[in-house]
Amino acid sequence: MNLSPDQIIFWQYGFFKLNATILYTWGLMCVLVVGSILVTRKLSLEIQRTRWQNLLEIIVTGIEKQIEEVGLTHPRKYIGFLGTLFLFVAMASLFTIVPGYEPPTGSLSTTAALALCVFVAVPLFGIEAGGLGEYLEEYVKPTVIMLPFNIIGEFSRTLALAARLFGNMMSGTMILAILLTITPYLLPIAMSVLGLLTGMVQAYIFSILATVYIAAATRASKPKPESDATPAK
Amino acid sequence: MLIDWFTVIAQIVNFLILVWLLKRFLYKPILNAIDTREKKIAKELADADLKKAEALKERDEFQHKNEEFDRHRATLMSKVTQEAQTERQRLLEEAREAADTLSAKRHAALLSDAHTLNQTLRQRTQQEVFSIARKALTDLAAASLEERMTGVFIRRLYELDEQVKKNLGETFKTASAPALLHSAFDLPEPQRAAIQKALNETFSADISLRFETAPHLVSGIELSANGQKIAWSISDYLAALGKSVDELLKEKDKAEAEAQAKPEAAPKST
Numbered sequence: 001m002n003l004s005p006d007q008i009i010f011w012q013y014g015f016f017k018l019n020a021t022i023l024y025t026w027g028l029m030c031v032l033v034v035g036s037i038l039v040t041r042k043l044s045l046e047i048q049r050t051r052w053q054n055l056l057e058i059i060v061t062g063i064e065k066q067i068e069e070v071g072l073t074h075p076r077k078y079i080g081f082l083g084t085l086f087l088f089v090a091m092a093s094l095f096t097i098v099p100g101y102e103p104p105t106g107s108l109s110t111t112a113a114l115a116l117c118v119f120v121a122v123p124l125f126g127i128e129a130g131g132l133g134e135y136l137e138e139y140v141k142p143t144v145i146m147l148p149f150n151i152i153g154e155f156s157r158t159l160a161l162a163a164r165l166f167g168n169m170m171s172g173t174m175i176l177a178i179l180l181t182i183t184p185y186l187l188p189i190a191m192s193v194l195g196l197l198t199g200m201v202q203a204y205i206f207s208i209l210a211t212v213y214i215a216a217a218t219r220a221s222k223p224k225p226e227s228d229a230t231p232a233k
Numbered sequence: 234m235l236i237d238w239f240t241v242i243a244q245i246v247n248f249l250i251l252v253w254l255l256k257r258f259l260y261k262p263i264l265n266a267i268d269t270r271e272k273k274i275a276k277e278l279a280d281a282d283l284k285k286a287e288a289l290k291e292r293d294e295f296q297h298k299n300e301e302f303d304r305h306r307a308t309l310m311s312k313v314t315q316e317a318q319t320e321r322q323r324l325l326e327e328a329r330e331a332a333d334t335l336s337a338k339r340h341a342a343l344l345s346d347a348h349t350l351n352q353t354l355r356q357r358t359q360q361e362v363f364s365i366a367r368k369a370l371t372d373l374a375a376a377s378l379e380e381r382m383t384g385v386f387i388r389r390l391y392e393l394d395e396q397v398k399k400n401l402g403e404t405f406k407t408a409s410a411p412a413l414l415h416s417a418f419d420l421p422e423p424q425r426a427a428i429q430k431a432l433n434e435t436f437s438a439d440i441s442l443r444f445e446t447a448p449h450l451v452s453g454i455e456l457s458a459n460g461q462k463i464a465w466s467i468s469d470y471l472a473a474l475g476k477s478v479d480e481l482l483k484e485k486d487k488a489e490a491e492a493q494a495k496p497e498a499a500p501k502s503t
Binding site: 044 | 235236238239242243244248250251254255262263264266270
């Protein structure tokens with residue numbers, strides 16, 4: 001039994017390899033990008049518009065609103081990064097209804113990659129917003145004693161991000177696979193529905209946590225929100 | 234080992250590419266479309282507000298004009314009403330005056346008619362009475378009546394006041410023409426002589442007399458000279474009768490006029 005789609009390797013040449021994670025990621029990217037191109041190719045600027053355009057508008061404005069609610073005053077600057085995080089994770093979960101599909105987020109490599117992206121993006125956005133000095137100053141607040149704890153916190157939360165998403169997605173797939181061998185028919189369907197819900201919740205948690213980290217880094221005047229205070233599964 | 238570092242690097246690259254692609258093909262066009270639409274809606278709303286404001290302004294203007302028109306109309310109406318009232322008053326006054334004039338004329342005409350009728354009645358009565366009396370007296374008139382009349386005339390002559398006697402005597406004496414003696418009938422000679430004698434005795438003078446017949450006297454004798462007159466005739470009595478009848482009628486007219494004036498005056502006082 002494979003714990004991760006990384007272990008399904010289609011092609012390998014030394015260090016380079018093509019596994020299921022990368023392949024399914026490309027598939028998801030294709031679906032997202034081609035779908036967006038198809039819908040936005042003929043956008044209506046009038047009151048009347050297509051259903052697909054309406055759907056995308058709801059999704060985009062919903063994401064924008066969520067980012068704004070967390071406390072980022074210019075959501076459009078961050079929507080590219082945060083919105084893509086959410087959409088990618090959500091789509092990865094959603095496609096679990098397709099038989100034979102393995103979610104790329106069920107691979108610790110993918111979740112680690114996403115967490116690393118957040119890990120790099122948070123200081124970048126923070127420095128862009130308030131300058132390097134102000135960003136670094138956050139680490140010695142309220143006292144210098146807090147500096148190591150802050151640094152540890154920075155790493156640990158990245159690890160938590162990666163592990164949380166991986167654990168949830170992997171467990172969902174694993175439970176489904178185990179259940180299929182024990183009780184076929186009804187129970188796997190119920191578990192599949194539950195897995196969809198879990199996947200959506202995870203997508204929301206992952207992106208909202210990233211938003212909270214960025215918000216905390218960009219607003220130096222405000223106390224840093226505790227990452228562990230946010231509800232996480 | 235759960236983490237495959239090549240996959241991690243590949244996934245980071247994949248994710249960054251996806252971010253760029255979605256920014257390019259999803260977020261930017263969708264957000265631009267939303268912005269454009271919102272601007273359009275805002276513009277349309279602003280236009281609508283402007284139009285509404287204009288409409289309100291026009292409505293206010295119209296209302297104002299309407300009010301002015303109403304006021305003007307009311308002023309004209311009141312003016313016209315007042316004029317009509319004045320005209321009505323004037324016409325009523327004219328009509329009343331005309332009615333008063335007519336009424337007065339009619340009253341005068343009625344009075345005149347009544348007067349004429351009275352006159353006629355009086356004359357007719359007089360004539361009737363006279364004719365009856367004349368007829369009766371004519372039927373009775375005979376030598377004996379003429380004699381009685383002559384007797385009465387003579388007695389009157391003797392019964393005259395001293396002053397009157399004196400005056401008449403003077404008149405007769407100084408008269409150039411002979412005194413006239415009118416009688417209804419031609420007096421027979423003995424009576425003429427008796428009258429002559431009585432005259433002569435009364436005035437102690439020789440008075441020349443001329444006898445004439447005057448049927449209007451009905452029955453009686455009248456002596457006149459130089460404007461002075463002494464007479465006794467039924468005509469006199471009849472005249473006296475006529476006079477008393479006239480007075481009676483006049484009193485009656487007066488009473489009627491007063492009776493009419495009272496009910497007319499009564500409604501005016503209320």
